[in-house]
Amino acid sequence: MRLSKLFKNAPTVNVSGLCFDSRKVKKDNVYFCLPGLTFDGHDFIDSAIENGAICVVHSKEIQHKKDGVIYIRVHDVNEAMNQCARIFYGKPSDKMTMYGITGTNGKSTVANIIRSILDPIEPCGYIGTIAIEYGDVKLMPDLTTPDALFLQSKLSDMVNAGMKACALEVSSHGLSQGRVNGINFNVAIFTNFTYDHLDFHGTLENYFDAKSILFKDRVRSDGVCILNKDDPKYAELAALCAARVVTYGIENEADYRAIHIQMNNEASHFDLVYQGKSYPVMTNLVATYNIYNLLAAIAALHETGIELEKIIAACCQIPQVQGRLEQIKEGQDFNVIVDFAHTPDGLQKVMEFGRSITKEDGNLIAVFGSAGKRDVAKRKVFGELADKYCDFIILTEDDPRDEDPKEIAAQIKEGIQETTNIFIEDRYEAIRQAVESAKTGDTILLLGKGDEVFIYRENGRAPWVGDHMAVRECIHKYRGQ
Ligand SMILES: CC(=O)N[C@H]1[C@@H](OP(=O)(O)OP(=O)(O)OC[C@H]2O[C@@H](n3ccc(=O)[nH]c3=O)[C@H](O)[C@@H]2O)O[C@H](CO)[C@@H](O)[C@@H]1O[C@H](C)C(=O)N[C@@H](C)C(=O)N[C@H](CCC(=O)O)C(=O)O
Numbered sequence: 001m002r003l004s005k006l007f008k009n010a011p012t013v014n015v016s017g018l019c020f021d022s023r024k025v026k027k028d029n030v031y032f033c034l035p036g037l038t039f040d041g042h043d044f045i046d047s048a049i050e051n052g053a054i055c056v057v058h059s060k061e062i063q064h065k066k067d068g069v070i071y072i073r074v075h076d077v078n079e080a081m082n083q084c085a086r087i088f089y090g091k092p093s094d095k096m097t098m099y100g101i102t103g104t105n106g107k108s109t110v111a112n113i114i115r116s117i118l119d120p121i122e123p124c125g126y127i128g129t130i131a132i133e134y135g136d137v138k139l140m141p142d143l144t145t146p147d148a149l150f151l152q153s154k155l156s157d158m159v160n161a162g163m164k165a166c167a168l169e170v171s172s173h174g175l176s177q178g179r180v181n182g183i184n185f186n187v188a189i190f191t192n193f194t195y196d197h198l199d200f201h202g203t204l205e206n207y208f209d210a211k212s213i214l215f216k217d218r219v220r221s222d223g224v225c226i227l228n229k230d231d232p233k234y235a236e237l238a239a240l241c242a243a244r245v246v247t248y249g250i251e252n253e254a255d256y257r258a259i260h261i262q263m264n265n266e267a268s269h270f271d272l273v274y275q276g277k278s279y280p281v282m283t284n285l286v287a288t289y290n291i292y293n294l295l296a297a298i299a300a301l302h303e304t305g306i307e308l309e310k311i312i313a314a315c316c317q318i319p320q321v322q323g324r325l326e327q328i329k330e331g332q333d334f335n336v337i338v339d340f341a342h343t344p345d346g347l348q349k350v351m352e353f354g355r356s357i358t359k360e361d362g363n364l365i366a367v368f369g370s371a372g373k374r375d376v377a378k379r380k381v382f383g384e385l386a387d388k389y390c391d392f393i394i395l396t397e398d399d400p401r402d403e404d405p406k407e408i409a410a411q412i413k414e415g416i417q418e419t420t421n422i423f424i425e426d427r428y429e430a431i432r433q434a435v436e437s438a439k440t441g442d443t444i445l446l447l448g449k450g451d452e453v454f455i456y457r458e459n460g461r462a463p464w465v466g467d468h469m470a471v472r473e474c475i476h477k478y479r480g481q
């Protein structure tokens with residue numbers, strides 16, 4: 001592409017790509033000097049040029065400019081990069097119905113429900129924590145919301161592969177760093193707002209402000225904001241929305257409301273009330289929070305023109321979202337659930353559900369830790385919640401990074417007053433211990449890793465068999481199933 005297509009008044013040289021990491025720059029790339037949390041991209045201009053950068057986009061004064069390199073000074077390099085990415089990749093998001101999902105919990109689940117219902121009707125891709133998926137393509141992402149360059153390139157791939165829609169998880173980090181600034185969403189979905197990510201945002205106000213960007217600035221004015229009417233932040237968010245607001249809920253009157261909810265550990269049934277009419281819905285999803293997730297998806301799809309009857313028909317066969325309340329059934333006489341809960345609200349919701357499916361005289365056994373180099377304050381809260389709901393707690397490693405898992409466990413233990421608890425650093429051993437100690441009618445909760453098949457330790461990302469595989473093996477080896 002010509003540089004002049006990206007920047008007015010720029011020379012008409014051809015550029016081969018865009019890059020913000022000097023180490024990855026290729027011949028004739030445009031290099032963007034991003035101000036980072038650790039480094040400043042301006043410090044790597046020489047290395048970017050050595051690697052072949054033809055153009056440097058910067059915001060600070062540059063003393064020694066090199067011949068043959070084009071320098072473009074802008075006020076905000078990050079924003080310039082976001083807009084260039086959109087143009088370079090052919091404005092892909094304008095060619096699809098874009099569903100953006102944000103909230104503390106439930107983003108992956110809602111996005112996957114949307115895709116599973118929509119894809120057979122019109123091809124829909126997914127970008128988020130679990131994967132980047134479209135058609136038969138499945139890639140493993142590093143981030144929930146990728147950086148603007150990678151994101152726009154994948155959206156472009158989706159358009160080329162015939163996708164008509166994309167369900168995109170939008171994290172608060174992604175919003176504050178402008179990773180989705182080149183996208184105008186047709187639908188902005190809010191799941192809920194609870195405690196998380198204070199390590200990055202500092203305060204809950206900042207965290208909320210970051211989330212609200214999606215509804216204030218990134219949704220098209222002719223689009224729609226789908227809000228959870230039962231969330232305490234509903235009214236505050238509704239007042240900020242730049243597009244029409246549509247609500248869903250259970251407790252309060254809402255545009256899409258679930259009433260008469262009945263549930264066991266296999267399926268749920270409820271009546272969906274929409275515009276005064278009641279529609280019976282059967283779904284294989286369980287736990288009340290998943291009814292919220294389902295309502296958000298139903299509202300989003302219906303508001304973008306998909307018939308309600310078609311949506312409801314698909315609700316009974318939503319594919320299991322990997323590692324999200326995934327029930328492991330290997331013929332054992334106790335329940336096993338693998339779940340990605342890693343926030344206080346997530347932990348509480350899944351423990352409540354675990355309690356509800358455990359026999360009255362049975363034990364709720366939880367295996368979990370807390371990630372290293374991430375929010376420290378939630379560790380004690382995890383302990384308090386487990387103390388309240390569980391009968392036996394096995395603390396283990398999550399993603400310790402360069403923290404000592406024993407230290408992390410000690411911080412969780414500060415919240416545990418009464419419940420019997422042990423620490424087993426090795427996650428496989430911890431799972432084995434849970435399996436060996438379970439009795440008929442008990443429930444084991446394996447929390448925090450979900451579907452992940454790696455553990456971040458001191459030396460980086462190490463392979464992990466996955467909680468689902470580990471527990472299956474243990475059931476076969478140690479319980480003879
Ligand atoms: C906290 C955070 O979001 N950090 C992101 C940020 O990194 P940073 O500001 O520290 O960047 P930096 O290392 O200081 O570098 C500054 C600039 O210099 C460049 N550089 C650096 C070194 C060099 O030799 N050459 C060079 O050009 C870098 O490429 C960068 O452009 O900018 C980088 C480039 O876009 C991101 O990769 C990085 O995400 C890191 C990997 C990360 O872990 N982010 C997580 C916390 C995150 O975003 N998570 C959310 C939420 C998930 C959830 O809900 O749980 C997500 O969306 O995944």
Ligand SMILES: Nc1ncnc2c1ncn2[C@@H]1O[C@H](COP(=O)(O)OP(=O)(O)OP(=O)(O)O)[C@@H](O)[C@H]1O
Pocket residue numbers: 103104105106107108109110129144169191192289290292293323324325339340341342345346347349350
């Ligand atoms: N609507 C909800 N309310 C509260 N907790 C939820 C809700 N949906 C899911 N959870 C809990 O949060 C965990 C993560 O779910 P999910 O992956 O859908 O959320 P997420 O927002 O995408 O998080 P991440 O971006 O970290 O993956 C689940 O395993 C479950 O424990």
